[in-house]
Amino acid sequence: MSKQEASCCEPLSEGPLAEQQAAELSTMFKALGDPVRLRLLSMIASQPDGEVCVCELTPAFDLSQPTISHHLKLLRQAGLVDSERRGTWVYYRVRPETTDRMAAVLSSVSSERRVVTA
Amino acid sequence: MSKQEASCCEPLSEGPLAEQQAAELSTMFKALGDPVRLRLLSMIASQPDGEVCVCELTPAFDLSQPTISHHLKLLRQAGLVDSERRGTWVYYRVRPETTDRMAAVLSSVSSERRVVTA
DNA sequence: CTCTTGCTTCGACATCTTTCAATATTGTAG
DNA sequence: CTACAATATTGAAAGATGTCGAAGCAAGAG
Numbered sequence: 001m002s003k004q005e006a007s008c009c010e011p012l013s014e015g016p017l018a019e020q021q022a023a024e025l026s027t028m029f030k031a032l033g034d035p036v037r038l039r040l041l042s043m044i045a046s047q048p049d050g051e052v053c054v055c056e057l058t059p060a061f062d063l064s065q066p067t068i069s070h071h072l073k074l075l076r077q078a079g080l081v082d083s084e085r086r087g088t089w090v091y092y093r094v095r096p097e098t099t100d101r102m103a104a105v106l107s108s109v110s111s112e113r114r115v116v117t118a
Numbered sequence: 119m120s121k122q123e124a125s126c127c128e129p130l131s132e133g134p135l136a137e138q139q140a141a142e143l144s145t146m147f148k149a150l151g152d153p154v155r156l157r158l159l160s161m162i163a164s165q166p167d168g169e170v171c172v173c174e175l176t177p178a179f180d181l182s183q184p185t186i187s188h189h190l191k192l193l194r195q196a197g198l199v200d201s202e203r204r205g206t207w208v209y210y211r212v213r214p215e216t217t218d219r220m221a222a223v224l225s226s227v228s229s230e231r232r233v234v235t236a
Numbered sequence: 237c238t239c240t241t242g243c244t245t246c247g248a249c250a251t252c253t254t255t256c257a258a259t260a261t262t263g264t265a266g
Numbered sequence: 267c268t269a270c271a272a273t274a275t276t277g278a279a280a281g282a283t284g285t286c287g288a289a290g291c292a293a294g295a296g
Contacts, residue, residue, distance in 0.1 A: 016160055016164050017156060017157050017160035017161075019153070019157070022153040022154075022156045022157045022160070023153045025150075025153075025156055026150065026151055026152055026153040026155075026156050027151075029147050029148075029150035029151040029156065030147075030148070030151025030152070031151075032143075032144065032147035032151075033144055033145075033147040033148030033149075033150075033151040034144055034148070035137070035140040035141045035143075035144040036140075037144075038135060038140045038143055038144050038147065039135050039137070039140045041227060042134055042135035042140070042227065043135075045226075045227040045228070045230045046134050046230050094227060094228065096227075096228035099224045099225075099227045099228040100224070100225075100228050102221075102224050103221045103224035103225045103228070106217045106218070106220050106221035106224070107217070107218075107221045108163075109159060109160065109163040109212060109214075109217045110163075110212065110214035110217040110218050110221070111214075
């Protein structure tokens with residue numbers, strides 16, 4: 001089957017994922033690398049009208065309001081959600097471009113061919 | 119902790135992502151929340167025969183060999199890769215079940231957001 | 237057996253994360 | 267303007283993470 005025999009280490013030139021792209025993408029994955037943020041995203045995404053008020057998200061967790069606010073900030077900075085203020089309330093919605101891009105990277109990994117240069 | 123007034127907000131019972139699932143999935147996303155590990159996965163996935171020797175991965179980074187080994191361990195513990203020893207060398211390959219599952223979660227996030235014009 | 241090579245584990249340290257209480261900001265109502 | 271309600275920001279403490287050098291283990295060669 002596999003015969004990269006000979007000398008074990010030709011340094012494997014460059015993976016299809018460049019250093020800068022990896023840095024950018026890893027920020028997005030890191031944002032979902034926390035159970036609270038994953039559930040936040042899931043809650044936002046599952047709303048029928050595509051958006052949720054922070055005041056609906058906060059009481060769903062056993063965490064302080066500043067903590068939820070901080071997690072939402074990280075999701076926003078990673079490009080996963082958008083926020084809009086309407087009156088006193090702030091509404092969050094998913095940015096599907098970002099989740100789609102992440103899904104594309106993962107799919108290309110499993111199809112073991114070139115990673116999308118997105 | 120978080121006991122807000124019920125003035126504006128019905129507390130949004132449960133998102134579709136249960137607490138335990140979120141914990142499990144967040145481990146996988148966290149594993150890709152580092153540029154080194156993302157590039158490692160990408161390198162492993164992009165090999166024609168689906169597997170790479172550690173000795174090919176290590177020199178591609180400006181990091182010590184123990185550090186690469188540690189990152190590979192995290193990828194393995196997250197279920198993203200498998201390793202197999204053959205002689206002196208250890209080969210890593212992607213576990214597509216895991217990347218597929220992550221991609222499915224992300225896709226559902228973006229598709230659950232349906233446009234309601236009402 | 238001993239030596240060498242490939243890889244993993246251990247111990248330590250600096251940095252980054254998560255979390256909270258306190259405070260600030262923004263918008264609405266009186 | 268004052269008061270209040272919803273979010274965000276700040277600052278600090280506890281814990282997790284990334285990294286390295288040193289040591290350990292496994293397998294092949296002599």
